[in-house]
Amino acid sequence: MNHVQLKNTGYNKLISLFILVLWPFMALLVAVRNFKSSFSKTLLIGVVAFIGMTANSEGDLERYEAIYHINSNLTIGEMWTNLIGLQDGKFYISAFAFLLNLFTDNYHIYFAFLYTIFGYYLVNFVYLFFDEKVIKNTKLYGLLFFISFALFFSIRNSLNLAFYTGVIYYMYFISKSIILKKNKFLLFLLLTPLFHFSLAILLIPTFLYVYLKNKPITCVILVVITLGLNQSSITGIIQQYANSNKGTIIEDKYRSYASEDGMERLEERYRKGELNYNWKLKLLNTTREIIIDFFSKIGVFLIFFYRKKLGLKEEKLNMLSLVLLLWATCNLTVNFSNGDRFLILFSAMAYALFIMMLEDVKKIKLYYIFTLILIPLSLFFGVMSLYASNKFISEYFYFSNFLIELF
Numbered sequence: 001m002n003h004v005q006l007k008n009t010g011y012n013k014l015i016s017l018f019i020l021v022l023w024p025f026m027a028l029l030v031a032v033r034n035f036k037s038s039f040s041k042t043l044l045i046g047v048v049a050f051i052g053m054t055a056n057s058e059g060d061l062e063r064y065e066a067i068y069h070i071n072s073n074l075t076i077g078e079m080w081t082n083l084i085g086l087q088d089g090k091f092y093i094s095a096f097a098f099l100l101n102l103f104t105d106n107y108h109i110y111f112a113f114l115y116t117i118f119g120y121y122l123v124n125f126v127y128l129f130f131d132e133k134v135i136k137n138t139k140l141y142g143l144l145f146f147i148s149f150a151l152f153f154s155i156r157n158s159l160n161l162a163f164y165t166g167v168i169y170y171m172y173f174i175s176k177s178i179i180l181k182k183n184k185f186l187l188f189l190l191l192t193p194l195f196h197f198s199l200a201i202l203l204i205p206t207f208l209y210v211y212l213k214n215k216p217i218t219c220v221i222l223v224v225i226t227l228g229l230n231q232s233s234i235t236g237i238i239q240q241y242a243n244s245n246k247g248t249i250i251e252d253k254y255r256s257y258a259s260e261d262g263m264e265r266l267e268e269r270y271r272k273g274e275l276n277y278n279w280k281l282k283l284l285n286t287t288r289e290i291i292i293d294f295f296s297k298i299g300v301f302l303i304f305f306y307r308k309k310l311g312l313k314e315e316k317l318n319m320l321s322l323v324l325l326l327w328a329t330c331n332l333t334v335n336f337s338n339g340d341r342f343l344i345l346f347s348a349m350a351y352a353l354f355i356m357m358l359e360d361v362k363k364i365k366l367y368y369i370f371t372l373i374l375i376p377l378s379l380f381f382g383v384m385s386l387y388a389s390n391k392f393i394s395e396y397f398y399f400s401n402f403l404i405e406l407f
Contacts, residue, residue: 013039017046024050025398041127045119051155052115053108053405054396059159061111061392064093068107071097090162092195108405118158118165125153125172128179129355151382153348156389160341166195167345170202174209175352178318186210201333202345205325212321214314216304219324226331284388287381295374296347299354300324302367310360319353351378 016039020027024047031043057065071094093114100110153171157164170192177185186206193200212218300323303310312320326346333342354371362368396405 013042016043019043020046021403022401024401036130041123044123045116048119048122048155049112049116050402050405051393051397052118052158053112053402054394054400055111055115055392056394058392060161061159064097064111064114064161065107067093068097068101068110069105071101090196092165093162114161114165115158118161118168121165121168121172122153125168125175128172128175129352147379147382151379151385153344154382154385154389156385156392157344159389159392163196163198163341164344166192166199167348169195170199171345171348171352174206174322175319175349178315178322181315183210201329201342205322205329208325209318209322212325213318214321216307216317216321216324219321219328220304222328223324223331226328280384281388284381284384287377287384291374291377291381292343292347295370295377296350297327299367299370299374300327300350302364302370303353303357306364306367310357310363316353316356319349319356323349323353 016027016030016034019030020043027043028047031040031047034040055061076098096113097110100113153164153168157167170189173185173188177183189203189206192202208222300320303312303320304324307317307320310316323346326342326349330340330342330346334340354374357367361371
């Protein structure tokens with residue numbers, strides 16, 4: 001692929017954009033081959049946008065297609081009422097469906113826009129650790145670690161688009177705040193619930209992080225306490241809050257995810273869905289559970305246990321505290337139907353911590369052995385995730401382009 005290796009010049013950036021418009025799949029190859037160049041980010045975001053533009057209606061996209069047409073009949077006043085009255089759990093999805101309907105009735109353009117936002121934060125989150133010199137080891141070991149990190153939160157997560165766009169938005173700004181040591185980026189996190197209302201729970205660990213970011217021992221105590229809380233005590237508090245907010249998305253989400261009837265209904269739906277899984281999807285889900293439930297937690301524990309020997313700097317100590325707070329939050333969310341999806345956030349941020357610890361990895365033999373196992377496992381999971389998305393990524397992605405799809 002030497003013929004697609006380009007230097008970081010204005011002329012070559014123009015050529016790359018030309019390739020992106022005419023053949024996005026080739027632009028993907030150019031971006032990967034030139035991943036150290038600044039224009040590779042633009043190409044990758046464009047590629048993700050084109051994946052969305054040509055995507056088959058799988059997962060949430062099937063519902064978003066219907067939402068796009070339904071919202072064409074709403075007024076600005078009705079949209080504002082939905083926001084203020086907490087009537088819409090995915091205001092981000094609905095608001096842009098309304099706005100784009102003013103210009104076009106082509107829902108594929110709407111999908112492209114949603115995936116541009118998802119791709120923007122996904123690509124910039126991954127590159128944040130590279131651009132800010134967090135990743136200094138660019139030899140084979142460091143490169144493989146970076147690739148496995150990039151693949152872990154893959155395009156497959158976009159099948160639950162609103163939720164995981166909010167998740168990647170949160171990860172980007174909280175990481176930027178930690179790495180650049182600027183609390184002003186934490187203000188952007190107040191907008192996270194607009195992507196998906198359930199993400200409002202992330203404001204709790206964010207608030208605690210402000211006060212506990214250099215106190216990992218306190219954060220570990222919270223992890224232990226939340227492990228001991230039973231489901232009934234948590235759902236009881238939420239039920240009281242839902243009952244005092246009748247007719248809002250709060251009551252609706254409680255009935256859907258936390259009430260006894262809602263949890264039984266969702267558990268039955270998940271059970272029926274799992275019966276249709278083939279062996280490849282079962283292997284993918286098993287690998288994911290191993291990474292999240294075992295390796296992520298073991299890795300965080302090792303860093304906490306050896307934190308003094310590692311001599312953690314401020315940003316690493318802060319990231320450790322945040323990851324522990326997210327772990328404690330997940331101990332609460334797993335008590336609800338579909339609450340285990342928050343574990344992806346915890347695990348991805350744990351992996352971000354591992355990336356920050358890359359230069360220290362050989363200081364602790366046990367931690368070094370841990371990473372030697374994690375890297376190939378994560379690479380396998382990432383590649384399998386992309387492969388498992390084959391029904392979602394249409395054949396038009398490989399052979400079509402933006403001009404054809406627009407007109």
